[in-house]
Amino acid sequence: MSKKLPTTTAEEPRAEEGGPEVVVPVLPAADWSNPLRHPQDRRLPRIAGPSGLVIFGVTGDLSRKKLMPAVYDLANRGLLPPGFSLVGFARRDWEDQDFAQVVHDAVREHSRTPFREEVWQQLAEGMRFIPGDFDDDTAFKQLRSAVDELDASRGTSGNYAFYLSVPPKFFPKVVRQLKKHGLADPPEGSWRRAVIEKPFGRDLASARELNALVHDVFEPDQVFRIDHYLGKETVQNILALRFANQMYEPIWNRSYVDHVQITMAEDIGIGGRAGYYDGIGAARDVIQNHLLQLMALTAMEEPAAFDAESLLMEKLKVLKAVKLPEDIGAHAVRGQYAAAWQGGEQVRGYLDEDGIDPSSTTDTYAAVKLNVDNRRWAGVPFYLRTGKRLGRRVTEIAVVFQRAPHSPFDSTATEELNQNAIVIRVQPDEGMTVRFGSKVPGTSMEIRDVTMDFAYGESFTESSPEAYERLILDVLLGDANLFPRHQEVEESWKILDPIEGHWANHGRPAQYAAGSWGPEEADEMLARDGRSWRRP
Amino acid sequence: MKIDLTDTTASKINKALVQGRRAIGTPAVGMVLTMVIVTDEENAYDAIKAAEEASHEHPSRTLVVIKRHARTPRDRTNSHLDAEVRVGADAGTGETVILRTYGEVSDHADSVVLPLLLPDAPVVVWWPVDAPDNPAKDPLGALAQRRITDLYAVENPLDVLKARVRSYAPGDTDLAWTRLTPWRSMLAAALDQARVKVTSAAVEAEEENPAAELLARWLEARLDVTVDRVVTAGPVVTAVRLGTANGEIVIDRPEGPLATLSLPGQPSRTLALKVRTTSELIAEELRRLDADEMYAVALRGEGTKEIPTHV
Incomplete structure (x- = not known):
């Protein structure tokens, strides 16, 4: 535990006595460890080492609403290194000051923590803006010199993360330009990392192509794929719940669990994202990444350690064990929202949205049944569903247990009794609910469902860090625990591709009224198994 | 809401807490710790305010023990306890009980505090001023997993620091250390x-x-x-x-x-590098409730090899 201490001080000259002529840098030993850090000194936060963040597509929505506020919040919490630098790259005719102003406004509007002038000053000194196109060689040359200049003036030590907040069609261009201008090659002893956002391809072939392209330029373990769901406290809590407690794990298997429902519902339509969304659809947009990740975390075995490699191994094992139903048509449903009244507002159907082809077969709702063929889960179906314009915005994982095998109470007593369930509410109202039966006060024996509730807002800080804060910090620290690796991405496509293939050749999406909980076909799909969807 | 109780006992206070929670419609609570603040009337307001702000991060039951000084011999023999119970919006995210002790009961404040502790939850004692010479041996301090003192609030900090080195027990901590x-x-x-x-x-x-x-x-x-x-x-x-x-x-x-x-x-x-407010310091203190070994090392100012691995 105890770290190596400096052995002796007597014979070395003291810097202040040595006068100003001390220049020869003493290089640290390879096993140098910081004596001011100690594993038992748990107050000291993990601060990222000297580094900078380059954001491509810095004028986009994500960048303004999430990334820049997250960078500020990190700085405000004292988690960014002194000299941290932020470089923006976009097609705008801006100077550094204009960029700083844009960041300032974004931070003022969207940051989670209060605005503090001194933190802002610390950040603003390290802001640079590079105007230009992704084709533009001069812009990348400028970026190169900005990076070198920051190393000299801010001490970023050549460590840079490149955040590609750009539409997928620009990925190849940006990555190639980074390679061409030597920005992806780290100088000795430093790192260059790439951060990319979904979609990671649109099927297995394109995902492989994209991975090959990115890995050609960056080392595979220096590529960080953002799945912002994994940065959420509640998702990390799945692991704490399962592996830091004794009472859940014994029942977390086929002997007690009847089935698992994972839902991610949105109440909004596609809004202005028609160009991106049409042809992609809900299954590719959500199931392939978020829902399969949530499923993997719910179903995986205990990892040997809480590190990226062990987590990847366990998640991969689950994804590889996934088996599709033989009759895909009977166990996968897609739908499109139709015009209706939603929450007191009349909304358009998907096919009437601006920029959508009226004959489009893109799914805005998708529900699939998956089996995980291993000893723990054989015979326990996992139902995954996602959709737009559903009843309300909610993401949750519901583990539904089998009915009690025998009840000493007569049937009238337990009439209102449902199956027990553990529900992990990922968002909003983060927390967990346990549902079980309890006697109704009174004379006769009557049993009714009650819930025991744990809400994050009740037991912990009102403002947990935003997912992007955690993820950006992890990128700078090089901690890949919360990032899906390319193997997982490819494995997920292998699960989804046959379903998409089936849909492409059979029928059209079912229509469901906006504001409802999905098409009737989805209810029928569960009814065939003798089950029903929870109303989240 | 606020409930005032004069000449009361711990069990009456417990009843008032339940009654208060019922009245505001939230009988279930998710409080994670009990915070005992031992202070005088002069410092109570600021300390309660800081604790309530910190309770946004750590919902807690706050018990404020205020020892009233008797001015006449008659007061000194008249031993009694007054309480003010605050739940809901008046008490941050948890609940607050302000206990005023008069006369002899002041020496037995722990007997009032003990029945009011949350079941199974950690206890933290904070002395904003006038910390006892040996916090861990203090009757109230002995109830707690963590004892927070403040060297900024004493007359001769360096002398008191010496005493703290001698009396250190795992779980002791000081806001002067937190500020660092x-x-x-x-x-x-x-x-x-x-x-x-x-x-x-x-x-x-x-x-x-x-x-x-x-x-x-x-x-x-x-x-x-x-x-x-x-x-x-x-x-x-x-x-x-x-x-x-x-x-x-x-x-x-x-x-x-x-x-x-x-x-x-x-x-x-x-x-x-901002000078932080008391509530931020308290919130940091409450984040980890196990012994702060590094504080012990800093108190003693000597080598680190003998840090106990676990206490």
Whole structure:
């Protein structure tokens, strides 16, 4: 535990006595460890080492609403290194000051923590803006010199993360330009990392192509794929719940669990994202990444350690064990929202949205049944569903247990009794609910469902860090625990591709009224198994 | 809502708490700890305010024990307990009970506090002023996993510091130490970057500043060098210098929240190093409730090899 201490001080000259002529840098030993850090000194936060963040597509929505506020919040919490630098790259005719102003406004509007002038000053000194196109060689040359200049003036030590907040069609261009201008090659002893956002391809072939392209330029373990769901406290809590407690794990298997429902519902339509969304659809947009990740975390075995490699191994094992139903048509449903009244507002159907082809077969709702063929889960179906314009915005994982095998109470007593369930509410109202039966006060024996509730807002800080804060910090620290690796991405496509293939050749999406909980076909799909969807 | 109880007992207070929660419609609570604040009337307001702000991060039941001083012999024999129960919006995110003890019951405040502790949840005692000489041996302190004192609130901090070294028990902590966390994390980050052996060190601070003394002791313990204490006009800690063979690492904060970091061979940079409010300090203290071994090391100011691995 105890770290190596400096052995002796007597014979070395003291810097202040040595006068100003001390220049020869003493290089640290390879096993140098910081004596001011100690594993038992748990107050000291993990601060990222000297580094900078380059954001491509810095004028986009994500960048303004999430990334820049997250960078500020990190700085405000004292988690960014002194000299941290932020470089923006976009097609705008801006100077550094204009960029700083844009960041300032974004931070003022969207940051989670209060605005503090001194933190802002610390950040603003390290802001640079590079105007230009992704084709533009001069812009990348400028970026190169900005990076070198920051190393000299801010001490970023050549460590840079490149955040590609750009539409997928620009990925190849940006990555190639980074390679061409030597920005992806780290100088000795430093790192260059790439951060990319979904979609990671649109099927297995394109995902492989994209991975090959990115890995050609960056080392595979220096590529960080953002799945912002994994940065959420509640998702990390799945692991704490399962592996830091004794009472859940014994029942977390086929002997007690009847089935698992994972839902991610949105109440909004596609809004202005028609160009991106049409042809992609809900299954590719959500199931392939978020829902399969949530499923993997719910179903995986205990990892040997809480590190990226062990987590990847366990998640991969689950994804590889996934088996599709033989009759895909009977166990996968897609739908499109139709015009209706939603929450007191009349909304358009998907096919009437601006920029959508009226004959489009893109799914805005998708529900699939998956089996995980291993000893723990054989015979326990996992139902995954996602959709737009559903009843309300909610993401949750519901583990539904089998009915009690025998009840000493007569049937009238337990009439209102449902199956027990553990529900992990990922968002909003983060927390967990346990549902079980309890006697109704009174004379006769009557049993009714009650819930025991744990809400994050009740037991912990009102403002947990935003997912992007955690993820950006992890990128700078090089901690890949919360990032899906390319193997997982490819494995997920292998699960989804046959379903998409089936849909492409059979029928059209079912229509469901906006504001409802999905098409009737989805209810029928569960009814065939003798089950029903929870109303989240 | 507020419920006032005069000449009361712990069980009546418990009843009032249940009644109060019923009345505001939230009988279930998710409080994670009990915070006992031992203070006098003068400091109670600020301490309660800080605790309520901290309760946004750590929902807690706050028990404020205020010992009233009797002015007449009649008062001294008349022993009684008054309580003010606050639940809901009046009490941050948890609930607050203000206990005023008169006469003899003041010496037995622990008998009032014990029945009011949350079941199974950790207990923290905080003395904003007038901490006992030996916090762990104090009847109220003995109930707690964590005992928070404040060297900034004593007359002769360096003398009291000596006493604290002698009486240290796992679970003790001091806000003077908490105030140092940003300094310590920046120093550690600076050394992460410089990656050289430190051969000398100096801490510059106002006179008799206990935090500066703790910082110096921590550096001595961790770096194995003698740390010079330099007196400046303040406020509080103004600079830390670490001498290395390559040059000096300096964090300089002459005034205000902005500090400058200079590393050998690198341009100097601005750092935000704010003096934090009491509620932020308390919130940091409540984040971990196990013994703070590094505080023990800093108190003693000697080598680190003998840090107990677990207490």
